[in-house]
Amino acid sequence: MSVLVYTEINKGRVKKASLECINYGAKIAELTGSSVTAFVNNANQSQLEEIGLAGASKIISVKNDALKSDSMLLSAAMEQIAKSEKSKVIIFAFDINGKAIAPRLSAKLKAGLVSGAVDYPVIKGDSFEVNKNVFSGKATATYKINSEIKIIAILPNSFPLTSGQNKSTIVDLDVDLTNVNSKIIIKEIKSDNVVGMIPLPEAELVVSAGRGLKGPENWGIVEDLANSLGATTACSRPVADLHWRPHHEHVGQTGVAIRPNLYIAIGISGAIQHLAGVNGSKTIVVINNDKDAPFFKSADYGIIGDAFSILPKLTIAIKKFKQNQN
Amino acid sequence: MKILVAISNVPDTTAKIQFNDGNTQFNNAGVTFIINPYDEWYALVRALELKEANLAQQITLIHVGLIDSEPTIRKGLALGADDAVRIDSAEPDAFYVAEQIANYAKSNNYDLILVGKETINYNGSSVGGIIAGVLDLPFVSLATKLEINSNKATIEHVIDGGSQIVECELPLVISCAKGMAEQRIPNMRGIMAARTKPLTVISSTNHNNLTSITSYVLNAGRTSCKLMNEDDLDDLVKLLHTEAKVI
Ligand SMILES: Cc1cc2nc3c(=O)[nH]c(=O)nc-3n(C[C@H](O)[C@H](O)[C@H](O)COP(=O)(O)OP(=O)(O)OC[C@H]3O[C@@H](n4cnc5c(N)ncnc54)[C@H](O)[C@@H]3O)c2cc1C
Numbered sequence: 132m133s134v135l136v137y138t139e140i141n142k143g144r145v146k147k148a149s150l151e152c153i154n155y156g157a158k159i160a161e162l163t164g165s166s167v168t169a170f171v172n173n174a175n176q177s178q179l180e181e182i183g184l185a186g187a188s189k190i191i192s193v194k195n196d197a198l199k200s201d202s203m204l205l206s207a208a209m210e211q212i213a214k215s216e217k218s219k220v221i222i223f224a225f226d227i228n229g230k231a232i233a234p235r236l237s238a239k240l241k242a243g244l245v246s247g248a249v250d251y252p253v254i255k256g257d258s259f260e261v262n263k264n265v266f267s268g269k270a271t272a273t274y275k276i277n278s279e280i281k282i283i284a285i286l287p288n289s290f291p292l293t294s295g296q297n298k299s300t301i302v303d304l305d306v307d308l309t310n311v312n313s314k315i316i317i318k319e320i321k322s323d324n325v326v327g328m329i330p331l332p333e334a335e336l337v338v339s340a341g342r343g344l345k346g347p348e349n350w351g352i353v354e355d356l357a358n359s360l361g362a363t364t365a366c367s368r369p370v371a372d373l374h375w376r377p378h379h380e381h382v383g384q385t386g387v388a389i390r391p392n393l394y395i396a397i398g399i400s401g402a403i404q405h406l407a408g409v410n411g412s413k414t415i416v417v418i419n420n421d422k423d424a425p426f427f428k429s430a431d432y433g434i435i436g437d438a439f440s441i442l443p444k445l446t447i448a449i450k451k452f453k454q455n456q457n
Numbered sequence: 458m459k460i461l462v463a464i465s466n467v468p469d470t471t472a473k474i475q476f477n478d479g480n481t482q483f484n485n486a487g488v489t490f491i492i493n494p495y496d497e498w499y500a501l502v503r504a505l506e507l508k509e510a511n512l513a514q515q516i517t518l519i520h521v522g523l524i525d526s527e528p529t530i531r532k533g534l535a536l537g538a539d540d541a542v543r544i545d546s547a548e549p550d551a552f553y554v555a556e557q558i559a560n561y562a563k564s565n566n567y568d569l570i571l572v573g574k575e576t577i578n579y580n581g582s583s584v585g586g587i588i589a590g591v592l593d594l595p596f597v598s599l600a601t602k603l604e605i606n607s608n609k610a611t612i613e614h615v616i617d618g619g620s621q622i623v624e625c626e627l628p629l630v631i632s633c634a635k636g637m638a639e640q641r642i643p644n645m646r647g648i649m650a651a652r653t654k655p656l657t658v659i660s661s662t663n664h665n666n667l668t669s670i671t672s673y674v675l676n677a678g679r680t681s682c683k684l685m686n687e688d689d690l691d692d693l694v695k696l697l698h699t700e701a702k703v704i
């Protein structure tokens with residue numbers, strides 16, 4: 132028996148969310164007296180080392196360009212490995228690829244799936260329970276998984292990262308995908324990443340602005356603040372709808388849901404649909420000139436005042452702090 | 458071409474969330490229910506546009522739920538879907554819902570099955586992938602654009618760090634996200650027509666009971682906000698470092 136963990140390489144590194152999954156899997160292995168097997172495609176030596184340090188005992192290393200990001204093929208590969216490893220618990224990150232692969236695997240293995248888990252499972256005899264956020268972060272539900280094989284997709288940025296000694300063995304494997312009839316043909320890949328900026332779902336620091344900024348021409352002061360922190364920029368829905376900012380920056384109920392360590396909200400009123408996507412942030416700072424703006428009720432720190440005068444001062448304060456740190 | 462659109466019935470985005478029966482049930486007293494925004498704004502409206510462009514002939518709504526969700530289904534019909542199927546059952550989990558939808562789809566030959574990116578109540582992002590797994594169909598998640606050309610779909614969808622354009626032969630399952638289409642408001646004619654459109658109720662088929670919710674708790678909101686003066690921002694930065702420990 133083993134705990135099987137799906138991991139991925141992105142931009143030359145093992146994804147942070149994947150390392151969190153290995154740590155999480157190691158915790159379950161400890162609770163159940165088993166060990167962690169990690170699956171990875173196209174990893175080099177230093178990436179395999181990172182996976183080992185995060186707590187995998189065995190690394191199944193596949194080198195197959197066809198797997199790319201095709202959820203049908205990746206799910207088939209995971210299915211084969213889960214069967215040969217006799218895996219009883221399978222861990223994914225609840226991110227873009229995890230959301231596409233884990234449900235398919237759940238169907239194939241008739242395995243109960245809890246997606247978006249925020250705690251370690253509680254295992255008592257045959258009972259296996261795990262918590263997940265529901266109602267867009269307004270509540271937590273305890274799910275009991277009744278099936279023999281259990282799949283958990285964990286919410287990124289919910290568990291601290293630890294690393295220990297590398298005691299892993301590496302097994303090179305060819306997965307047989309001849310029976311999988313994937314009909315998806317990739318035509319074009321578009322990257323909308325600003326160079327050097329961490330994508331929103333992975334960002335630990337986020338600076339976000341709303342309609343209070345009045346127009347796209349005023350975003351310079353928002354970007355200056357973000358740059359001083361090394362933060363990623365985000366925006367409220369009307370700002371994206373008005374095309375002041377690109378759509379992928381839109382956070383909230385209908386946009387991206389994020390849970391960074393720090394969320395700075397500038398000129399955003401704090402509508403419930405906006406909060407639904409950001410209220411999992413560890414610390415929230417709100418800057419708004421209306422003392423009655425609802426967002427102050429969901430903030431840890433607030434500054435009542437004009438964003439146009441506050442932002443440049445805050446940027447200077449951050450730069451000063453950073454200089455003193457060095 | 459026939460399109461099946463899976464719609465979910467969810468509490469209005471501003472609804473107050475409460476639980477009863479010893480925190481084991483969602484308390485729906487006084488709560489207004491709506492079509493899950495992703496299912497309505499993106500999946501259903503894009504399907505309607507394809508029909509208006511003569512690329513699709515029939516749009517069927519499918520919903521797994523009890524009779525109280527019929528007003529939500531009627532709203533989908535008012536927007537322009539041709540007919541609807543309700544599988545008469547509570548919805549214990551995503552696997553159950555997906556299996557019911559897959560079983561129905563299996564015997565009714567749809568070219569496209571559209572779902573929303575996620576429901577705003579259980580936030581599972583799971584139903585579409587499970588339907589595709591059960592039916593052994595391709596699945597494209599988080600689609601932001603969808604074009605149909607005879608028996609082929611061209612889809613733009615979100616991937617890590619950007620987006621990608623893929624092509625796939627029909628049939629397939631697609632989960633729909635922002636960008637696919639724009640929200641529409643049903644008009645009076647649509648609302649009148651919806652009253653007489655067919656809404657078939659069928660009973661649920663054999664199923665698996667893979668997960669169950671044992672209890673809920675409301676997440677504690679933030680209790681107090683420390684107000685800072687805009688002329689003492691060094692203090693705020695210091696607190697972010699020493700107290701919040703986030704920078
Ligand atoms: C089903 C549904 C889904 C939705 N999904 C989302 C979603 O995903 N994300 C989202 O963001 N919204 C969403 N919305 C919209 C949401 O209800 C709000 O309308 C939106 O969040 C408001 O954006 P805003 O705060 O930028 O603008 P406003 O509400 O216009 O607020 C602007 C704020 O800026 C402040 N301000 C003005 N001038 C200044 C200044 N000089 N300095 C400082 N502060 C200033 C004002 O006091 C005000 O509080 C959704 C709505 C619905 C119905």
Ligand SMILES: Nc1ncnc2c1ncn2[C@@H]1O[C@H](COP(=O)(O)O)[C@@H](O)[C@H]1O
Nearest residue numbers: 463520521572573575576581582583584
């Ligand atoms: N009870 C239901 N009936 C029909 N479709 C549903 C139901 N629940 C979820 N769906 C569909 O599956 C999508 C994803 O739901 P979920 O996996 O629960 O986040 C939704 O956006 C709907 O399109």
